Amino acid sequence: MKAIFDEAELxxxxxxxxxxxPRTEDPTLLTGQGRYTDDLNRDGQAYGVFVRSxxxxxxxxxxxxxxxRAMPGVLAIYTGADLAGYGPIRCGVPLxxxxxxEMRNPMRPAFxxxxxxxxxxxxxxxxxxxxxxxxxxxxxxVADIDPLPxxxxxxxxxxxxxxxxxNETPNxxxxxxxxxxxxxxxxxxxxxxxxxxxxIVNNRVIVSAMEPRSAIAxxxxxxxxxxxxxxxxxxxxxxxxxxxDILQVAPEKVRVLTGNVGGSFxxxxxVYPEYPALFHAARELxxxxxxxxxxxxxxxxxxxxxxxEVTAELALDAxxxxxxxxxxxxxxxxxxxxxxxxxxxxxxxxxxVTSVYKVPAMEVTxxxxxxxxxxxxxxxxxxxxxxxxxxxxxxxxxxxxMGIDRVxxxxxxxxxxxxxxxxxxxxxxxxxxxxxxxxxxALAFADWDGFEARKADSQARGKLxxxxxxxxxxxxxxxxxxxxxxxxxxxxxxxxxxxxxxxGQGHWAPFAQVxxxxxxxxxxxxxxxxxxxxxxxxxxxxxxxxxxxASGAAIVEASDKxxxxxxxxxxxxxxxxxxxxxFQRGRFSIVGTDRSIGVMEIAxxxxxxxxxxxxxxxxxxxxxxxxxxxxAFPNGCHVAEVEIDPDTGVVEVVRYHMVNDFxxxxxxLLVEGQAHGGIVQGIGQxxxxxxxxxxxxxxxxxxxxxxxxxxxxxxxxxxxxxxSVPATTNPLGAKGCGEAxxxxxxxxxxxxVVDALAExxxxxxxxxxxxxxxxxxxxxxxx
Amino acid sequence: MAKxxxxxxxxxxxxxxxxxxxxxxxxxxxxxxALTGSKEGCGSGDCGACSVMLDGRLVCSCLMLAAxxxxxxxxxxxxxxxxxxxxPLQQKFLEMAALQCGICTPGVLVASKALLEKNQNPTETEVxxxxxxxxxxxxxYDKIVRAVLDTAAEMRxxxx
Numbered sequence: 001m002k003a004i005f006d007e008a009e010l011x012x013x014x015x016x017x018x019x020x021x022p023r024t025e026d027p028t029l030l031t032g033q034g035r036y037t038d039d040l041n042r043d044g045q046a047y048g049v050f051v052r053s054x055x056x057x058x059x060x061x062x063x064x065x066x067x068x069r070a071m072p073g074v075l076a077i078y079t080g081a082d083l084a085g086y087g088p089i090r091c092g093v094p095l096x097x098x099x100x101x102e103m104r105n106p107m108r109p110a111f112x113x114x115x116x117x118x119x120x121x122x123x124x125x126x127x128x129x130x131x132x133x134x135x136x137x138x139x140x141x142v143a144d145i146d147p148l149p150x151x152x153x154x155x156x157x158x159x160x161x162x163x164x165x166x167n168e169t170p171n172x173x174x175x176x177x178x179x180x181x182x183x184x185x186x187x188x189x190x191x192x193x194x195x196x197x198x199x200i201v202n203n204r205v206i207v208s209a210m211e212p213r214s215a216i217a218x219x220x221x222x223x224x225x226x227x228x229x230x231x232x233x234x235x236x237x238x239x240x241x242x243x244x245d246i247l248q249v250a251p252e253k254v255r256v257l258t259g260n261v262g263g264s265f266x267x268x269x270x271v272y273p274e275y276p277a278l279f280h281a282a283r284e285l286x287x288x289x290x291x292x293x294x295x296x297x298x299x300x301x302x303x304x305x306x307x308x309e310v311t312a313e314l315a316l317d318a319x320x321x322x323x324x325x326x327x328x329x330x331x332x333x334x335x336x337x338x339x340x341x342x343x344x345x346x347x348x349x350x351x352x353v354t355s356v357y358k359v360p361a362m363e364v365t366x367x368x369x370x371x372x373x374x375x376x377x378x379x380x381x382x383x384x385x386x387x388x389x390x391x392x393x394x395x396x397x398x399x400x401x402m403g404i405d406r407v408x409x410x411x412x413x414x415x416x417x418x419x420x421x422x423x424x425x426x427x428x429x430x431x432x433x434x435x436x437x438x439x440x441x442a443l444a445f446a447d448w449d450g451f452e453a454r455k456a457d458s459q460a461r462g463k464l465x466x467x468x469x470x471x472x473x474x475x476x477x478x479x480x481x482x483x484x485x486x487x488x489x490x491x492x493x494x495x496x497x498x499x500x501x502x503x504g505q506g507h508w509a510p511f512a513q514v515x516x517x518x519x520x521x522x523x524x525x526x527x528x529x530x531x532x533x534x535x536x537x538x539x540x541x542x543x544x545x546x547x548x549x550a551s552g553a554a555i556v557e558a559s560d561k562x563x564x565x566x567x568x569x570x571x572x573x574x575x576x577x578x579x580x581x582x583f584q585r586g587r588f589s590i591v592g593t594d595r596s597i598g599v600m601e602i603a604x605x606x607x608x609x610x611x612x613x614x615x616x617x618x619x620x621x622x623x624x625x626x627x628x629x630x631x632a633f634p635n636g637c638h639v640a641e642v643e644i645d646p647d648t649g650v651v652e653v654v655r656y657h658m659v660n661d662f663x664x665x666x667x668x669l670l671v672e673g674q675a676h677g678g679i680v681q682g683i684g685q686x687x688x689x690x691x692x693x694x695x696x697x698x699x700x701x702x703x704x705x706x707x708x709x710x711x712x713x714x715x716x717x718x719x720x721x722x723x724s725v726p727a728t729t730n731p732l733g734a735k736g737c738g739e740a741x742x743x744x745x746x747x748x749x750x751x752x753v754v755d756a757l758a759e760x761x762x763x764x765x766x767x768x769x770x771x772x773x774x775x776x777x778x779x780x781x782x783x
Numbered sequence: 784m785a786k787x788x789x790x791x792x793x794x795x796x797x798x799x800x801x802x803x804x805x806x807x808x809x810x811x812x813x814x815x816x817a818l819t820g821s822k823e824g825c826g827s828g829d830c831g832a833c834s835v836m837l838d839g840r841l842v843c844s845c846l847m848l849a850a851x852x853x854x855x856x857x858x859x860x861x862x863x864x865x866x867x868x869x870x871p872l873q874q875k876f877l878e879m880a881a882l883q884c885g886i887c888t889p890g891v892l893v894a895s896k897a898l899l900e901k902n903q904n905p906t907e908t909e910v911x912x913x914x915x916x917x918x919x920x921x922x923x924y925d926k927i928v929r930a931v932l933d934t935a936a937e938m939r940x941x942x943x
Contacts, residue, residue: 029885030873032820032860039819210824210920211886262886263920295825504884504921669880680923704829712914712924
């Protein structure tokens with residue numbers, strides 16, 4: 001691949017690619033001037049509040065609205081019947097059943113009219129002059145529901161005789177998924193010297209973005225145009241889904257505007273049933289209608305994460321070489337199927353579970369099951385951390401069972417640099433990576449060999465101590481077609497227009513670093529426009545750790561187009577042949593002379609009005625679409641140490657080191673933060689978080705007092721190391737870093753917990769390793 | 784119901800507002816006063832996104848009735864910087880990128896400032912426990928805690 005930057009030049013640039021540049025949006029956010037959806041208000045807006053089912057499963061006989069309609073300030077109340085004209089939410093993942101038949105894809109209407117299917121299922125929306133009036137009226141809406149037995153667990157949901165959510169979906173099985181060569185896997189297991197088998201629960205988590213969901217819908221009858229201000233992960237994709245599936249109008253008749261987003265982690269990416277209801281109310285009432293979820297509502301009705309239960313099996317030969325891998329289990333879909341719901345427990349396990357290892361044969365079998373729980377969708381990694389977790393728990397357990405050192409077992413099975421490009425059994429091709437070097441570097445960084453002294457110190461204080469490795473590799477989402485727009489503005493700034501959208505990642509500075517390094521545009525002049533679908537001609541959005549690959553490439557390619565146009569314009573302005581114009585460090589110059597003109601000067605001249613001949617471009621502005629490319633393979637090794645108080649069962653992560661290969665790092669300051677955040681979300685799932693339903697399908701963990709999101713005192717400081725091997729499949733060489741923290745921390749922390757408890761004969765502990773669970777394990781072992 | 788007339792001081796400015804008896808301080812800050820830097824993350828005092836100072840004491844404005852502001856002084860995130868000049872904590876958060884989505888950040892900053900006003904030399908553990916009332920889902924707290932410790936060290940150095 002040809003170098004896209006002048007390396008010598010880059011080394012001199014304060015804001016160049018690779019520099020730890022602070023975030024451009026932070027002065028705004030740090031002073032409380034950020035504009036999140038709930039901070040916005042539209043003239044004349046009314047307020048919507050949703051009436052939600054308090055019963056997990058039941059026949060909806062009717063809804064009595066009379067008393068609510070008479071309440072002060074109430075403008076309208078809408079139920080499912082009113083919203084019948086809007087299209088349903090449907091799954092967009094093209095997966096098929098084992099037998100080749102299509103997956104069941106029951107459509108989700110805005111509000112159900114036949115049955116309620118989970119606690120939190122919206123059945124009506126009250127619109128009133130004030131939020132309090134809407135809330136008061138929503139409280140007196142009476143739903144006539146005949147309760148039915150409920151099931152919230154996927155395994156139980158797929159069992160014969162389980163309550164059926166949809167008559168046309170036998171055993172609640174949405175998708176009976178299978179990947180792999182069964183015969184080859186059976187043969188591998190038959191010939192194995194050792195088989196390690198684990199039952200693993202991948203606990204359901206509540207996403208808990210600190211900004212609850214919020215939206216303001218409007219309708220302009222003159223233009224017949226729908227506008228929604230809403231948090232998302234990409235305005236272009238959400239606009240298209242709303243236009244095509246829900247409103248069934250031409251895309252240009254819908255505008256999605258996304259300002260600051262207070263976290264999403266996958267959760268705000270797609271269409272929710274609240275949106276058609278808000279649109280409908282806005283059109284009927286002729287007013288903007290705003291809704292902001294309260295926190296209880298978000299615990300009930302936001303899409304949740306994870307929730308798989310699997311049996312994981314690894315076949316090894318006598319030397320510990322992996323022969324085959326089998327993952328068999330269930331993925332909980334919740335009560336409705338979302339746009340990507342089945343992907344996490346199927347395809348993304350297939351892609352990610354073999355990680356950094358040579359696995360010649362693999363089989364993944366998953367039943368995706370409807371249950372009376374909130375719909376499940378993507379959450380930080382979306383199958384990537386889980387796949388890595390399954391594998392690393394197997395490797396660790398196999399090492400213990402076979403008496404092979406856990407580090408040696410990993411080394412023995414690593415894909416070696418000499419074997420790259422490496423074709424995996426899942427059909428991917430790894431383009432780069434030095435997995436053993438990363439492991440060795442991480443172990444040295446973490447002082448792996450000094451563990452015994454630290455353990456002795458812990459013991460002296462009455463604590464158990466364990467260490468764990470999380471050797472991971474993630475398959476990022478393949479970058480989709482992505483817009484790279486560059487616009488030279490009248491005020492002398494330069495706007496980058498992207499279809500990716502950051503909800504906390506901080507895209508502005510790193511994207512500006514790429515443009516600055518490539519085109520020589522002053523860093524401080526660069527603006528980022530990302531959240532207005534009217535400005536976008538393409539956009540795969542953000543998710544799957546792909547934004548820097550997608551938008552980075554789009555900006556590089558768009559810059560090349562600016563340079564191409566600039567050469568022609570410069571040739572005219574400098575009165576030289578275009579062939580004699582070269583571009584370097586932001587300037588177009590005539591080869592061999594000192595005559596030159598800067599890109600910003602050309603922009604200024606164009607603004608001032610220059611007469612250019614017809615065969616010369618009249619503008620430097622570019623609207624480019626980068627064509628999607630292959631996935632990248634960020635990888636690394638995390639090493640965690642935990643201390644456990646045997647008297648209380650409290651697990652504390654006391655030491656955490658990591659070495660990551662994110663390829664080319666555009667901004668190390670931000671990349672390190674992405675790792676930290678992902679790691680602590682992983683620590684949360686591993687030690688604290690679990691969404692619990694009772695047997696009637698009621699959510700027992702419906703507030704921050706019942707559901708434990710990690711707090712500042714629950715995490716340690718992290719030691720961050722890097723071993724970069726640039727990707728060869730995108731111009732920047734970047735690999736993506738957004739979800740890697742979770743993939744490293746789930747296995748490293750849980751392997752450390754099991755290691756600490758090994759002296760009690762413990763072989764496996766399911767997440768979350770809460771104090772109660774750990775205390776009971778220790779008590780049971782002692783008795 | 785008659786509105787209540789409240790006289791208070793917000794970020795040093797004498798301020799009057801009308802509110803309903805059941806309005807929270809956060810409702811009034813975000814609504815009539817248009818100070819939207821304080822956020823509602825839970826409305827139950829569990830997340831700290833609405834943190835403000837009431838007469839020098841750290842409180843959750845979602846748990847405080849607006850009427851209780853009568854005769855008292857309130858400081859919010861909007862009063863933290865002096866004009867264009869960021870507070871040392873804001874400056875350190877900027878340099879270290881100790882925020883991501885930024886929605887919890889105003890509350891974290893107000894709480895951190897309250898800590899440093901009480902304790903100029905906090906330990907890591909003290910910072911972590913003090914900030915345990917402020918939920919952040921993005922950062923993993925590493926940079927937040929480091930930023931508070933580093934700011935404390937620099938502020939001590941500056942006053943030496």
